[in-house]
Amino acid sequence: xxxxxxxxxxxxxxxxxxxxxxxxxxxxxxxxxxxxxxxxxxxxxxxxxxxxxxxxxxxxxxxxxxxxxxxxxxxxxxxxxxxxxxxxxxxxxxxxxxxxxxxxxxxxxxxxxxxxxxxxxxxxxxxxxxxxxxxxxxxxxxxxxxxxxxxxxxxxxxxxxxxxxxxxxxxxxxxxxxxxxxxxxxxxxxxxxxxxxxxxxxxxxxxxxxxxxxxxxxxxxxxxxxxx
Numbered sequence: 001x002x003x004x005x006x007x008x009x010x011x012x013x014x015x016x017x018x019x020x021x022x023x024x025x026x027x028x029x030x031x032x033x034x035x036x037x038x039x040x041x042x043x044x045x046x047x048x049x050x051x052x053x054x055x056x057x058x059x060x061x062x063x064x065x066x067x068x069x070x071x072x073x074x075x076x077x078x079x080x081x082x083x084x085x086x087x088x089x090x091x092x093x094x095x096x097x098x099x100x101x102x103x104x105x106x107x108x109x110x111x112x113x114x115x116x117x118x119x120x121x122x123x124x125x126x127x128x129x130x131x132x133x134x135x136x137x138x139x140x141x142x143x144x145x146x147x148x149x150x151x152x153x154x155x156x157x158x159x160x161x162x163x164x165x166x167x168x169x170x171x172x173x174x175x176x177x178x179x180x181x182x183x184x185x186x187x188x189x190x191x192x193x194x195x196x197x198x199x200x201x202x203x204x205x206x207x208x209x210x211x212x213x214x215x216x217x218x219x220x221x222x223x224x225x226x227x228x
Contacts, residue, residue: 036056045106051095054094060088063103064084068098090130148187157183162217173217175213201223
């Protein structure tokens with residue numbers, strides 16, 4: 001399931017505001033949700049596995065998680081990264097299509113999917129919010145498909161960095177909670193190609209990779225031109 005970022009999250013219940021509606025009808029529902037079973041999840045611990053029955057819908061409160069699908073040939077395809085405020089596990093099928101795994105210590109709340117469905121049957125605002133989230137999930141899947149469709153490694157890595165920066169509010173410095181292998185499995189490249197491409201972008205003065213997890217976007221306009 002792709003990440004579904006609706007509004008920023010804190011440890012305290014979130015009060016909805018006119019600017020947050022109608023999306024945050026779901027935020028309001030989760031404001032009183034209980035902590036998810038086994039929360040906090042340790043790094044590497046799974047929230048759910050591919051093929052598990054869909055029972056709970058999660059909201060990430062703190063930390064970051066990754067969703068991936070294991071293909072029939074054994075390869076791993078990373079489908080999305082989940083940040084605080086994201087909803088995870090909203091799927092139409094009866095089984096999870098992906099595995100969701102904590103990248104760092106993840107605190108999450110959870111609600112039974114059947115409870116959400118029952119409430120949406122009588123709450124038009126919640127039903128609209130769930131519909132909008134579904135549309136956003138489709139859009140993110142399309143954006144991911146566009147990254148994979150790009151021919152060059154430079155285009156794919158630049159598009160990934162810009163997309164992740166957008167999700168964090170377009171900061172100059174971005175923190176990457178995932179490994180380079182996770183990035184490689186997301187953009188359809190090898191880890192060596194991702195590392196080489198990041199080094200190339202740094203040599204050209206477009207980014208500054210202060211570490212494997214911290215990147216500064218120096219020339220965002222040139223990165224956008226690469227992806228145009």
